[in-house]
Each structure stands twice: as C-alpha cells, then as structure tokens.
Amino acid sequence: MPLPASAQTVADSAREAVIVLRPDAVFDGETATLRKGWSVLVRANRIQAVGPDIATPAQASEIQLPGTTLMPGLIEGHSHLFLHPYNETSWDDQVLHELLALRTARATVHARVTLMAGFTTVRDLGTEGAGYADVGLKQAIAQGIVPGPRMLVATRAIVAPGAYGPRGFEPGVAVPLGAEEAGGPALVDAVRRQIGAGADLIKLYADYRWGPSEPSRPTFTEAEMRMAVEAAHGAGRQVVAHASTAEGMRRAIAAGVDTIEHGDEGTAEVFAAMKAKGIGFCPTLAAGDAVARYRGWNGAAPAPRSVQEGYDALAKARKAGVAICMGGDVGVFAHGDNAREAELMVKAGMTPAEVAIAVTSGNARMFGIGDRLGIVKPGMLADLVAVEGNPLTDISAIRKVSLVMKDGILWKGPATR
Numbered sequence: 001m002p003l004p005a006s007a008q009t010v011a012d013s014a015r016e017a018v019i020v021l022r023p024d025a026v027f028d029g030e031t032a033t034l035r036k037g038w039s040v041l042v043r044a045n046r047i048q049a050v051g052p053d054i055a056t057p058a059q060a061s062e063i064q065l066p067g068t069t070l071m072p073g074l075i076e077g078h079s080h081l082f083l084h085p086y087n088e089t090s091w092d093d094q095v096l097h098e099l100l101a102l103r104t105a106r107a108t109v110h111a112r113v114t115l116m117a118g119f120t121t122v123r124d125l126g127t128e129g130a131g132y133a134d135v136g137l138k139q140a141i142a143q144g145i146v147p148g149p150r151m152l153v154a155t156r157a158i159v160a161p162g163a164y165g166p167r168g169f170e171p172g173v174a175v176p177l178g179a180e181e182a183g184g185p186a187l188v189d190a191v192r193r194q195i196g197a198g199a200d201l202i203k204l205y206a207d208y209r210w211g212p213s214e215p216s217r218p219t220f221t222e223a224e225m226r227m228a229v230e231a232a233h234g235a236g237r238q239v240v241a242h243a244s245t246a247e248g249m250r251r252a253i254a255a256g257v258d259t260i261e262h263g264d265e266g267t268a269e270v271f272a273a274m275k276a277k278g279i280g281f282c283p284t285l286a287a288g289d290a291v292a293r294y295r296g297w298n299g300a301a302p303a304p305r306s307v308q309e310g311y312d313a314l315a316k317a318r319k320a321g322v323a324i325c326m327g328g329d330v331g332v333f334a335h336g337d338n339a340r341e342a343e344l345m346v347k348a349g350m351t352p353a354e355v356a357i358a359v360t361s362g363n364a365r366m367f368g369i370g371d372r373l374g375i376v377k378p379g380m381l382a383d384l385v386a387v388e389g390n391p392l393t394d395i396s397a398i399r400k401v402s403l404v405m406k407d408g409i410l411w412k413g414p415a416t417r
C-alpha cells in the first residue's frame with residue numbers, strides 16, 4: 001500500500017533535513033590534529049561540508065556543542081551482541097539454556113546501549129549459538145524498529161568438528177553449540193550457506209582448546225582455511241580468524257585471512273608475516289582483562305600472565321607495523337563499555353591519537369567500509385559523535401558522549417534551534 005501523501009511529505013523532509021553542528025573542534029578520524037573552530041554541515045544522511053567558515057543555510061537547524069570535539073561515529077571491531085557478561089551467566093549456560101527469544105530481546109538492549117555510547121557501527125563476530133539472529137537484528141535496526149549501530153555480521157561462525165563447546169556431554173547426544181561445525185570440503189559449503197543466509201563476513205576458529213584443561217592448539221589445517229578464504233573472498237566477504245597460538249596464526253596468515261583476533265602467543269615472525277600480507281590485528285585486551293577480574297584479579301600489578309601476554313602481543317604487532325584494530329570482544333564484558341578496549345590500548349603503549357584513529361578511520365578501512373565511514377569529510381555518511389574534551393590527548397573522552405548521529409538521524413544530543 002502506498003504511503004498517504006502527507007506521510008510521504010514528512011519522510012521526504014526528514015530525508016532532506018539540513019543541520020549545522022557547532023562543536024569547539026573537529027577530529028576528522030584520520031589526522032592527529034584537532035581543528036579548532038570547525039563546524040560540520042549535514043544534509044540528509046551525508047556530510048556536505050566541514051571547515052572553519054560554514055554558514056548556516058536558510059531552513060537549516062543549528063546545534064551548539066560547546067566543550068566538545070566532534071568526530072566520526074566510533075566503530076567497534078569485535079562485539080557479540082548476543083552475549084552478556086560471563087560474571088552474570090557463564091558462556092556455557094548462555095549457549096545451553098537461554099532461549100533464542102530471550103537472547104534476541106537482550107541483544108536489542110545491547111544494540112541500543114552500544115549506539116548511545118557513540119558506537120555507530122559494530123563488527124559482530126558470531127552469535128555464539130543464537131543462529132542467524134544477528135541478521136534479523138541488523139534488519140530491525142536498519143528498518144528503524146529498534147535503535148542500534150550499523151552491523152557487519154558473522155552469523156554462526158565456523159569451527160572444526162569437535163573443537164568447540166559447550167563440552168562434557170555424552171558423545172552422540174546433540175547439544176547446542178557456540179558455532180557451526182564443518183571441516184574438509186563441507187567447510188566450503190558452510191561458508192556459502194552462511195553467506196547465503198546473510199553473513200557479511202566469515203569467522204573461522206583457527207585454534208581452540210580441544211579439551212577442558214588443555215592449552216589452545218590448531219584446529220583447521222592450512223589447506224582447509226585456504227579453501228574457506230577462497231570461497232569467502234570470491235563472494236566479496238572478508239574472513240576473520242580467531243587465533244591465539246603462533247601456529248594457528250601462521251596457518252591463518254598463509255590462508256590469507258583479513259584480520260586475526262586475540263593473537264596472545266604471536267611471535268615477531270608471525271607479526272612480520274601479518275604485516276607483509278596486510279592482515280589486521282585485533283588484540284581484544286578488554287576481554288582478557290575482564291576474564292582475569294572474573295577469576296579474582298583486582299587490577300593490581302603484577303598483571304596475570306594472560307593479561308600481560310595480550311599487552312606483549314600488541315607491542316610486538318606494533319613493532320612489526322601491523323595495522324591495529326580496536327575491538328574488545330564486548331559481550332564478555334558489558335555492552336556500552338566499549339571504550340574499555342581503547343583505554344587498555346593506551347595503557348599497553350599506544351598514544352591516545354593512535355587509538356582515536358584506530359577506532360574510526362582505521363577500523364573503517366580494515367573492514368572495507370572506509371569509502372563511506374570513519375572520516376569526517378564531504379560525501380561520507382553522517383555518522384558523528386560529540387565527546388567532551390579532546391580524545392587525541394585523553395582517550396577516555398570517548399566515554400563522555402553528548403551527541404550521537406547515525407545516518408543523519410540524531411539519536412542523542414541537545415535540542416536543535
């Protein structure tokens with residue numbers, strides 16, 4: 001049924017809205033320079049002009065943002081909107097006992113708090129047993145049914161048969177699993193099925209613990225991952241590898257994945273190979289920090305080995321010149337607390353400016369969306385946030401979000417005039 005004429009007019013005028021945002025300064029997402037006195041002109045869902053001499057056009061509304069820096073909408077590199085913190089409910093219990101509708105209802109709340117925290121895009125790396133519900137949540141957000149970030153979704157993720165949890169059941173009895181099992185030639189079919197069902201990217205677990213009290217060891221062979229990557233890349237999808245062992249990383253790199261998550265045991269040689277192939281690294285320091293605290297660590301020095309390993313891996317990756325992703329594995333800890341990863345990256349030795357660039361243009365380029373997101377410049381989509389203070393000298397400024405605009409629509413902010 002066509003819209004009545006009046007509703008159509010309202011929709012058209014919203015699409016053509018013109019807004020001038022007047023912060024104290026602009027950080028464009030790619031240059032480590034604060035542009036004092038700059039403003040941003042938004043028309044419909046695009047940035048039309050940026051600079052020091054932006055006049056307010058007739059019919060435009062103007063938003064004064066004193067004390068703030070306007071910057072690109074933040075981009076979370078590693079989320080699980082279908083998980084909630086493990087100190088509330090263990091991962092096993094979430095996967096085994098929580099109903100899909102319960103998990104989905106909770107995910108809509110996670111999506112809202114993520115958006116309100118200034119994260120206008122997330123790369124969501126697996127529903128962990130919630131099937132293809134991420135595809136549905138992404139549609140609900142895109143259709144304006146629930147507020148939330150833009151989503152790049154991995155759907156179920158893929159693990160080698162026998163290599164993932166929950167574990168400890170009579171073999172042969174089917175129990176819910178945190179990802180889809182596939183190996184050999186069937187792995188390629190799993191990649192294609194997930195893409196057909198809505199996956200924007202494919203996630204492979206290159207290593208995992210084969211038993212409850214074992215260290216991580218490789219799961220897929222290099223040849224298996226090579227086939228999976230070929231199928232995904234042919235379909236225009238990136239491949240993400242969960243890998244924490246040096247050998248799992250080596251195989252994933254040889255297979256040609258696009259980013260590696262965790263990487264705790266990465267060596268200088270492994271990171272040099274990543275650099276040579278242009279593979280990004282997502283250290284997920286916040287997840288390591290959160291899990292250590294759930295196990296009783298109070299944050300005091302010395303940090304537990306698992307936490308220190310993450311810092312060391314990041315240092316080695318930076319020394320090798322690997323592009324660093326900002327992604328905390330949020331879901332292990334509370335959604336909306338995404339800034340925790342950015343703060344830990346600074347603690348581990350990156351400058352606030354490097355992290356501010358990583359969480360905007362860096363992530364956008366790494367995820368293949370840098371042509372439209374991550375930079376404040378004319379022609380880009382109008383995903384913008386205003387933060388109190390200067391994120392280039394104090395990354396914690398991204399916790400103080402006073403305005404959130406996504407696709408030209410204002411979700412949080414002072415009244416226009």
Ligand SMILES: [Zn+2]
Pocket residue numbers: 078079080125329
């Ligand atoms: Zn994860």
